[in-house]
Amino acid sequence: MASVTAPVGRRERNKQVKLERITAAARELFAEHGVDDVTTQQIAEKADIGAGTLFLYAKTKGELLLLVQNSAYADALEEGRAGAASLPDVLDAVTAIVRPVVHCNRIQIDNGRTYLRELVFGDPEEPHHRDALTLTLQTEAAVADVLRRDDRLGEREAATLARVISAIMFVTMAATANISRTVDELVQEIRDHVGVLLPR
Amino acid sequence: MASVTAPVGRRERNKQVKLERITAAARELFAEHGVDDVTTQQIAEKADIGAGTLFLYAKTKGELLLLVQNSAYADALEEGRAGAASLPDVLDAVTAIVRPVVHCNRIQIDNGRTYLRELVFGDPEEPHHRDALTLTLQTEAAVADVLRRDDRLGEREAATLARVISAIMFVTMAATANISRTVDELVQEIRDHVGVLLPR
DNA sequence: CAACTTTACTGAGTCGACTCATAATTGAGT
């Protein structure tokens, strides 16, 4: 998990600890039962905090899901970057980034759907929401890095193509938000589209 | 308003009447106060039915919004088709269809956002949901009809281009779901994109 | 360290979407 925050007084440290307890509790419960079948009370109980305290760390249950998925997403992106580094073929390398990202949004299909819904329609001013958008851009940047290896692609072409791939990932996941598809099927579908777009 | 249902016994007629009362009540209240500031109780009261009865006509409050917006959407599409018929220029004609459709999803910006959210993430098996998807396809068909006037565009080209325009409308509205933009600004933006795509 | 300010925590309470057991209403069969 990629932590970004800085430590200071006891207050800050306590806050950090609680945030992590909440994240862990929510992640486990969401993964096991699905977002809709977990109450905020249960999460609070598991995290050993008061029911109201939860809402000091995430304004809504939806934001809480963003919080949880973000931490999984950050891990997935790291994994994808590492995998891509050792793959010479550009299409393989892009796929290596795509797979874990798709995977972490499909641990529970309904959770993935709810996550995307929050991402698109939640309040973009909320901190966890901003984090989510940042991760999206970081994914795009990772893809662009891979694309730049192909010297037929200039800086601009790589950036645009990366955004297009990012859009395809998003649309593929959103369009299937209600449908049971395996991660492999989704990844293959995205890979096919990307294959068409890359220079031959 | 484009009604589709057939009349039969008293039972069916009563049902129809109630559905219309509900739709009218919800439409007024949503338009005046916004979806989030209207309770299902208020709607039931205004429609003069029991609180539970509402949920026999729409499984969730979200479905209720689809029900309402669909009837406005159907009107808007009719208006757009009529307007397009008298405009010789293809770009103007497409814009004539686009404008009322965008408009009816922006009467209240939050309603538009909630509508799109339901459309993408709601249960596609629900009847009102299917109606909404049908309207989207009908809009696409109306655009395709206009495009076919240009004889440089074959049947396939017109169909594909119509879908692309439909996608642009959707994405433009979704991407600005959280942002205050006037209808005119959105329409202009869409028109610009379409202008680029049409053959010159 | 005592007095005081600021920040964080708490859980009982609110509010509203949705359910469900019960009661009407309808239409078919006789």
Add this chain to the structure above:
DNA sequence: ACTCAATTATGAGTCGACTCAGTAAAGTTG
């Protein structure tokens, strides 16, 4: 007209997300 079996309506009740007034824990100052 009179069963009787659907079908439809009802509203009190449930359940859970979120709030808020009161309390506790840091931090700060002299």
